[in-house]
Amino acid sequence: xxxxxxxxxxxxxxxxxxxxxxxxxxxxxxxxxxxxxxxxxxxxxxxxxxxxxxxxxxxxxxxxxxxxxxxxxxxxxxxxxxxxxxxxxxxxxxxxxxxxxxxxxxxxxxxxxxxxxxxxxxxxxxxxxxxx
Amino acid sequence: xxxxxxxxxxxxxxxxxxxxxxxxxxxxxxxxxxxxxxxxxxxxxxxxxxxxxxxxxxxxxxxxxxxxxxxxxxxxxxxxxxxxxxxxxxxxxxxxxxxxxxxxxxxxxxxxxxxxxxxxxxxxxxxxxxxxxxxxxxxxxxxxxxxxxxxxxxxxxxxxxxxxxxxxxxxxxxxxxxxxxxxxxxxxxxxxxxxxxxxxxxxxxxxxxxxxxxxxxxxxxxxxxxxxxxxxxxxxxxxxxxxxxxxxxxxxxxxxxxxxxxxxxxxxxxxxxxxxxxxxxxxxxxxxxxxxxxxxxxxxxxxxxxxxxx
Numbered sequence: 001x002x003x004x005x006x007x008x009x010x011x012x013x014x015x016x017x018x019x020x021x022x023x024x025x026x027x028x029x030x031x032x033x034x035x036x037x038x039x040x041x042x043x044x045x046x047x048x049x050x051x052x053x054x055x056x057x058x059x060x061x062x063x064x065x066x067x068x069x070x071x072x073x074x075x076x077x078x079x080x081x082x083x084x085x086x087x088x089x090x091x092x093x094x095x096x097x098x099x100x101x102x103x104x105x106x107x108x109x110x111x112x113x114x115x116x117x118x119x120x121x122x123x124x125x126x127x128x129x130x131x132x
Numbered sequence: 133x134x135x136x137x138x139x140x141x142x143x144x145x146x147x148x149x150x151x152x153x154x155x156x157x158x159x160x161x162x163x164x165x166x167x168x169x170x171x172x173x174x175x176x177x178x179x180x181x182x183x184x185x186x187x188x189x190x191x192x193x194x195x196x197x198x199x200x201x202x203x204x205x206x207x208x209x210x211x212x213x214x215x216x217x218x219x220x221x222x223x224x225x226x227x228x229x230x231x232x233x234x235x236x237x238x239x240x241x242x243x244x245x246x247x248x249x250x251x252x253x254x255x256x257x258x259x260x261x262x263x264x265x266x267x268x269x270x271x272x273x274x275x276x277x278x279x280x281x282x283x284x285x286x287x288x289x290x291x292x293x294x295x296x297x298x299x300x301x302x303x304x305x306x307x308x309x310x311x312x313x314x315x316x317x318x319x320x321x322x323x324x325x326x327x328x329x330x331x332x333x334x335x336x337x338x339x340x341x342x343x344x345x346x347x348x349x350x351x352x353x354x355x356x357x358x359x360x361x362x363x364x365x366x367x368x369x370x371x372x373x374x375x376x377x378x379x380x381x382x383x384x385x386x387x388x389x390x391x392x393x394x395x396x397x398x399x400x401x402x403x404x405x406x407x408x409x410x411x412x413x414x415x416x417x418x419x420x421x422x423x424x425x426x427x428x429x430x431x432x433x434x435x436x437x438x439x440x441x442x
Binding site: 045046047050051060062063064065067068083086087089090091093094095096 | 161162164165166167168169170171172173179182183184186187188189190191194
């Protein structure tokens with residue numbers, strides 16, 4: 001997976017390649033979850049993150065992908081999760097609440113900066129034709 | 133208990149029981165969170181089923197990417213299932229022969245013969261010890277499996293059951309022995325007429341009996357051992373002594389596996405042959421779990437008595 005990303009960006013910026021090798025940057029889905037959780041703040045949990053991602057991307061977000069990625073992010077120390085109190089609107093079931101940690105914020109901002117830098121001059125950011 | 137999403141039009145009443153059933157494969161806390169998310173956010177009946185099924189599949193398959201599981205399978209689960217299957221097959225054939233001799237050829241006149249009772253006593257003792265030792269080996273194996281990390285324990289147990297059944301189906305011990313002898317360049321024993329043909333002709337003795345032995349003397353004790361291994365006694369002495377005893381038992385079981393003597397040179401094989409009576413007695417030592425259970429039972433009895441006295 002890392003090599004696939006390297007091939008994609010390898011010709012663009014050597015610094016980005018070094019970043020991928022040394023830091024093992026987060027994936028795009030991980031970024032989506034971190035950003036949604038950060039935006040939602042105290043109201044960040046499985047269903048609300050899923051709703052945010054689906055609204056932002058216009059694509060379905062499966063619970064399987066969401067929860068396994070949340071586990072991965074938690075294992076990396078980028079988010080902290082815990083079970084909340086049961087609520088009536090959820091049939092008396094608890095939420096898995098999510099909070100982005102300081103290192104999670106740092107990773108997400110690194111990802112955002114890399115994406116912004118690497119996107120400079122790309123045809124879809126300058127409205128140029130996509131083919132030469 | 134399991135509240136249905138009555139106010140949620142997105143998940144139908146028909147699909148909700150399926151969602152609930154599928155979610156039983158998830159950890160309790162995750163199940164709570166996922167069902168709550170589905171009630172709150174919905175996603176349609178089929179969507180909800182697909183979502184829960186997707187998560188269950190991801191969770192169940194994730195463990196197979198864990199290297200620790202494969203180390204446990206290679207070092208513990210595979211050898212254990214193979215050896216237990218081999219010993220269980222021996223016990224099953226012994227049981228089949230004895231049962232056939234008495235049940236299928238019963239004659240009341242025999243009971244008047246002193247020799248009949250002598251042989252019956254000897255056979256019952258022999259078979260009883262074989263069964264007890266097999267159950268204790270299985271329990272010891274399960275006990276060691278129970279010490280595996282929780283994350284890989286369930287998958288290890290499932291792999292064990294699949295391997296055990298496969299070895300039974302494929303008559304693996306005898307085939308592996310033949311393969312081993314072939315690669316070692318040892319002459320294969322010539323085909324001999326099946327002296328137990330009348331017994332193996334009976335489907336009960338040929339098919340059912342081995343499975344009954346496997347279930348009763350291997351699978352059940354292994355499950356009990358796993359449970360015990362997961363809840364080790366609190367004292368450090370027991371935490372050290374019990375695993376060591378279990379490991380020694382399994383090493384002794386190795387000596388009873390088919391073709392064990394082929395692992396050694398001629399001199400060692402001759403020594404094993406000369407001391408075969410002592411080697412055959414070794415498995416008796418493996419019955420320590422019986423003593424352990426008796427000690428635990430006695431301890432509980434004494435504690436109960438003390439509580440009543442207070």
